[in-house]
Amino acid sequence: xxxxxQTFFEQAKSRxxxxxxxxxxxQINIAGGVSFNGETDLxxxxxxxxxxxxxxxxxVSYVGQTFNVPGKSTxxxxxxxxxxxxxxxxxxxxxxxxxASRAVFDNVTSTGDYRMPGTESKITLSVLNSQLEEIDTIxxxxxxxxxxxxxxxxxxxxxxxxxxFTVTFAYHFYNRF
Amino acid sequence: MNLTNSFLDKFSNDRNFSLPLPFHWTxxxxxxxxxxxxxxxxxxxxxxxxVTSSDDWTDKLSDNIFVAQEVQIPAESIEMTSIAQENRGxxxxxxxxxxxxxxxxxxxxxxxxETEKDIETELFRPWIIALGVDGLLNQKLKSIITVxxxxxxxxxxxxxxxxxxxxxxxxxxxxxxGDQDFLIKTVTFGYTNYTVTTQTSPYVGDINIPTxxxx
Numbered sequence: 180x181x182x183x184x185q186t187f188f189e190q191a192k193s194r195x196x197x198x199x200x201x202x203x204x205x206q207i208n209i210a211g212g213v214s215f216n217g218e219t220d221l222x223x224x225x226x227x228x229x230x231x232x233x234x235x236x237x238x239v240s241y242v243g244q245t246f247n248v249p250g251k252s253t254x255x256x257x258x259x260x261x262x263x264x265x266x267x268x269x270x271x272x273x274x275x276x277x278x279a280s281r282a283v284f285d286n287v288t289s290t291g292d293y294r295m296p297g298t299e300s301k302i303t304l305s306v307l308n309s310q311l312e313e314i315d316t317i318x319x320x321x322x323x324x325x326x327x328x329x330x331x332x333x334x335x336x337x338x339x340x341x342x343x344f345t346v347t348f349a350y351h352f353y354n355r356f
Numbered sequence: 357m358n359l360t361n362s363f364l365d366k367f368s369n370d371r372n373f374s375l376p377l378p379f380h381w382t383x384x385x386x387x388x389x390x391x392x393x394x395x396x397x398x399x400x401x402x403x404x405x406x407v408t409s410s411d412d413w414t415d416k417l418s419d420n421i422f423v424a425q426e427v428q429i430p431a432e433s434i435e436m437t438s439i440a441q442e443n444r445g446x447x448x449x450x451x452x453x454x455x456x457x458x459x460x461x462x463x464x465x466x467x468x469x470e471t472e473k474d475i476e477t478e479l480f481r482p483w484i485i486a487l488g489v490d491g492l493l494n495q496k497l498k499s500i501i502t503v504x505x506x507x508x509x510x511x512x513x514x515x516x517x518x519x520x521x522x523x524x525x526x527x528x529x530x531x532x533x534g535d536q537d538f539l540i541k542t543v544t545f546g547y548t549n550y551t552v553t554t555q556t557s558p559y560v561g562d563i564n565i566p567t568x569x570x571x
Contacts, residue, residue, distance in 0.1 A: 239375065241363045248375060 201307040211282025231255035266342035321351035380506040382420035393496035397486035426467040470539035520548030
């Protein structure tokens with residue numbers, strides 16, 4: 180017998196649904212010894228994504244038929260993982276990210292900590308249940324900062340909207356615990 | 357006969373038909389005694405360069421040179437000639453093999469990443485200068501390069517061992533103030549012979565690499 184609405188209801192009652200706010204950016208440690216704590220700095224994280232993983236597709240052809248064969252793994256958009264933050268009134272969070280960016284490469288001295296980020300550089304993400312207990316932890320390994328996004332002010336027509344800015348990171352791969 | 361299903365069955369179930377991913381390879385250069393031989397040779401022209409063995413760039417677990425990015429395995433080929441005769445009517449000319457192509461013209465080349473301590477500057481460049489001083493008669497200036505290819509579960513499936521290896525060219529490079537990728541330099545090697553050892557089916561366990569045959 181095919182699945183019925185009753186089956187769906189029983190399953191949904193048992194398994195429930197994930198909610199879009201049950202997610203935290205728990206810790207960011209990046210090059211230059213710059214750290215952001217989930218309990219203080221990162222409470223202003225507004226949106227972030229659970230990253231994806233892919234297996235590349237390779238093809239082999241034979242007498243007119245194409246066969247799809249799995250290739251190596253890749254981490255989707257691992258060169259541009261973005262987190263959006265509320266912009267603090269004193270701009271301190273954004274200043275910290277800019278400091279991290281300058282630690283990677285300082286255009287004044289042309290020096291910086293632009294080595295390959297190691298396992299100590301990571302972004303830790305947590306998925307929570309409805310009791311706010313961690314049910315999944317993901318570490319983005321080899322994280323380093325890329326873009327500290329612009330902030331758009333609307334001086335003449337502004338309505339007092341809360342401002343946000345986006346910071347983009349790159350990482351090598353992620354581990355799940 | 358169903359050609360497609362036969363193909364699918366073979367490639368999905370027969371281990372001999374498993375498609376290896378081409379990036380599963382490692383390369384090793386046996387050069388523990390090279391630095392002293394290179395230093396001795398270049399001292400004859402009053403050169404005092406820093407010379408380091410490839411150990412400084414090699415992973416101790418896998419014996420792989422970390423900074424190697426690409427290896428060009430040479431072709432195997434023969435050279436042929438057309439043998440003609442005058443007034444042969446409608447007969448086509450014959451042809452014959454003149455020789456197996458020499459190992460200098462079908463060389464092995466390896467691309468190396470430049471790191472702050474640079475393998476091209478501290479090993480291959482002095483090695484070429486040393487060869488320019490002593491020539492190929494100095495057997496201590498020859499080495500063995502081993503290239504291994506692996507199965508999908510990490511066993512060695514094929515080993516190329518190049519004997520009597522010596523670098524013939526270390527590529528120059530351009531420094532620019534513009535945007536540029538990391539520097540990768542090509543080093544080309546000649547050799548006196550090579551062997552290929554392949555794993556026998558089933559593909560389990562590693563090959564015993566015949567280094568004793570290469571001494």
